[in-house]
Amino acid sequence: MAASDVHPPQSAEKKTARKSGKRSAGGGPTPAMRQYLDQKEEVGDAVLLFRMGDFYETFYDDAKTVARVLGLTLTARNKTTDAPIPMAGVPYHAADTYLARLVRAGYKVAISEQMEDPKQAKGVVKRAVQRIITPGTLTDENLLDGSAANLLVGLCPAGKDWTQGRIGLASVEVSSGRFFAEMLPASRVVDEVARLGPAEIIVPEQAIDAAPQLFGELRSVVGAAISPRAPHVFDRHLAEKRLLKQFNVASLSGFGFDAFDASLSAAAALLDYLAETQRTSLDHIASIAQRHSGEHLMLDQVTLRSLEIESTLRDGQRDGTLLGAIDETVNPMGGRRLREWVCFPLRDAEAIRLRQRAVTALRDQPDRLRAIRGYLHDAGDVERILGRLGVGRVTPRDMAALGRTLESLEPMREAIGPAIGGGDQADALEQIRASLAGLDEIGRRITGYLMEDAPPILRDGNYIADGVDSELDRLRNIETTGAEWLAKYQAEQSQRTGIPTLKIGYNSVFGYYIEVTNQHHDKIPDDYTRKQTVRNAERYITSELKAHENEVLTAADKAKALELELFQRLRDAVAARLPALQAAADAMASLDVLAGFAELA
Known part of the structure; x- marks a missing residue:
């Protein structure tokens, strides 16, 4: 059973902590521990990573879990009391690695961040749970498998019986x-769930007891985490309101739904779960499509397994499978689309012929095919970059990759054009070609806005290109000339004091300092103020050095804040084109599969 299948019982030690008023050594709870316990109650069965300075800390049962799964040393808070609190932490700058291991082990993980600078805080630092990461709600690149879709599935019965009648299924x-x-x-x-291969399944909380055989089989066959939800999130009236609000429409008929059914209740429950876990905009989920059983051949779990579609019977690996044999895609988007096409084969003969004609047209133009595959190979995973854009977690590196990809779309369209060949062959490829049009300008804006080697982390700064903003250029110039000032100041002080080994250094605790070895202590000027003693040397500051430090550090902080503001403007401008960008990503995925088939042919 996955770790997130059930809500674990609250431990005796945590019950004791609450019952006794969360007592600490001082006879009452510390403000930080009260804050932690309140947030832990908020996130339920998720492991809570609670930001404290440079670490994410965990306590009580969460600490025991984290220590066991990650191989960390379990320590304790309030060690000298009768009730020490188990504690384990991970450095915040390396948290992604530990987070990935927890999620892969089947745990939900809640992230609580500091919402203000601890230096500026009055009393306890304000903290808030920013998101809850679950197996089916991953967006971070380092948590995802580029070759496989990461689906969240919702199930809702049309009536009360899970074993008879019809079931609504939604996937996102x-x-x-x-x-x-x-x-x-x-x-x-x-x-159907086995064919989709979701990472997590959402069901009404009474469902597991109502249909134990069904959900036992789902766990056995699919291996996905099953997350029970309160029945009201599947309520028809609430569900319809949520869907209409999400898509900003008055009716769902435009998406092909002429009547409300249980599949839409399941869909609304998924949106409710995403709102709770992501705690941010979901604007990139802008439509929903109806999947009709008559459009695709039905491949049951036995067929998928016995035909070795995506894993071998012998060792469960991809090598030796149908997908392993025919996958010539060169972009992660195409790899995921290929699995979808293979597991959901078309029934409509004309739709099949359209794909065949496109493959023939591409095969008959080998030079053009080579160019198209080259562009696709160099393109980013646009689908997932846009997903992170939609939830507000896109990185500078993501945006730079998106910009380069969008700039390549026009030459990609030109390569497709001659490959079409006219006539009936034009249909599928012309639709793809049309979806790639008109995005080169936004691509140029992105690449002109960002440094070519933009970092993956916003807080690090140094991703907005020079020349984009005059104030940013001015602040950066202060930082750049600051190094020159330090070199000059060091030379001046060395000459002034007659200490040839005098040097200027910096650390995060004391800032800039002048270091003088002990053999020259008799040459120290009166305006030097001692700050630190180290082995064989003393460290000093001067009023001039402190003033320079304030100027440089203030400029650096202002530059980072301004860069973040400029990046948010760029992000908003790109997000305004989200529907067109998603259509282009969809077209690129299909083109990659068709081009891969042409390469095989």
């Missing part, structure tokens, strides 16, 4: 925004 990939819903017989639920 928060990392790309793709959203589908369908109704199917209860007898086909396990096969």
Whole structure:
């Protein structure tokens, strides 16, 4: 059973902490521990990573879990009391690595961040849970498998019986925004969920007891985490309101839903879960499509397994499978689309012929095919970059990759053009070509705005290109000339004191300092103020050095704040083109599969 399948019982030690008023050594709770316990109650069964300075700390049962899963040393808070609190922490700058291991082990993880600078805080630092990461709600690149979709599935019965009648099924990939819903017989639920291969399944909380055999089979066959939810989130009236609000429409008929059914209740429950876990905008989930069982051949779990579609019977690996044999895609988007096409084969003969004609047209133009595959190979994973853009977690490196990709779309369109060849062959490729149009300008804006080697972390700064903003250039110039000033000041002080080994250094605790070895202590001027003693030397500051430090550090802080503001403006401008960008990403994924087939042919 996955770690997130059930809510674990509250431990005796945590009950004792609450019952006794969360007592600490001083006879009452510290403000920080009160804050922690309140947030832990808020996030339920998720492991809470609680930011304290340079670490994410965990306490009580969470600490024991983290120590066991991550191989960390379990320590304790209030060690000298009768009730020490188990404690384990990870450095915040390395948290992504530890986070990935916890999620892969099946745990939900809540992230509580400091919402103000601790230096400026009055009393306890304000903290808030920023998001809850679960197996089916991943968006971070380092947590995702580029070759596989990371789906969240919702199930809702049309009536009260899970074993008879019809079941509503919805699936969403928060990392790309793709959203589908369908109704199917209860007898086909396990096969359909197995075909989708979700990472997590959302169900009404009474469902597991109502249909233990069904959910036991789902766990066995699919291996996904099952997360029970309160029944009211599946309520039809609340569900319809949530969907209409999400898509900003008056009716769902434009998406092909003529009547409200249980699949839409499941879809709304997914949106509710994403709102609770992501705690940010979900604007990139802008539509929902109805999946009709008649459009695709039905491949049940036995067929998928016995035909070795994506894993071998012998060792469960991809090598030796159908997908392993035919996958010539060169971009992660295409790899994911190929699995979708293979696991959901078309029934419509004309739709199949359209794909065949496109493959033929590409095959017959090998030079053009080579160029197209080259552009796709160098392109970023646009689907997932746009997903992170939608939830407000896109990085400078993501945006730089998006800009380079968008700049390549026009030459990609030109390469497609001659490959079409006219006539009936034009249909599928012309649709793709049309979806790639008109985005080169936003691509040029992004690449002109960002440094070519933009970092993956916003807080590090140094990602907005020089010349974009005059104030940023001025602040950076202060930092640059600051190094020159220090070199000059060191030379002046060395000459003034007659100490040839005098040097200027910096550390995060004391700032800039002048270091003088002990053999020259008799040459120290009166205006030097001692700050620190180290082995064989003393460290000093002067009023001039302190003033320079304030100027440089203030400029650095202002530059980082301004860069963040400028990046947010760019992000908003790109987000305004989200529908067109998503259409382009969808077209690129299909083009990659078709080009891969042409390469095989």
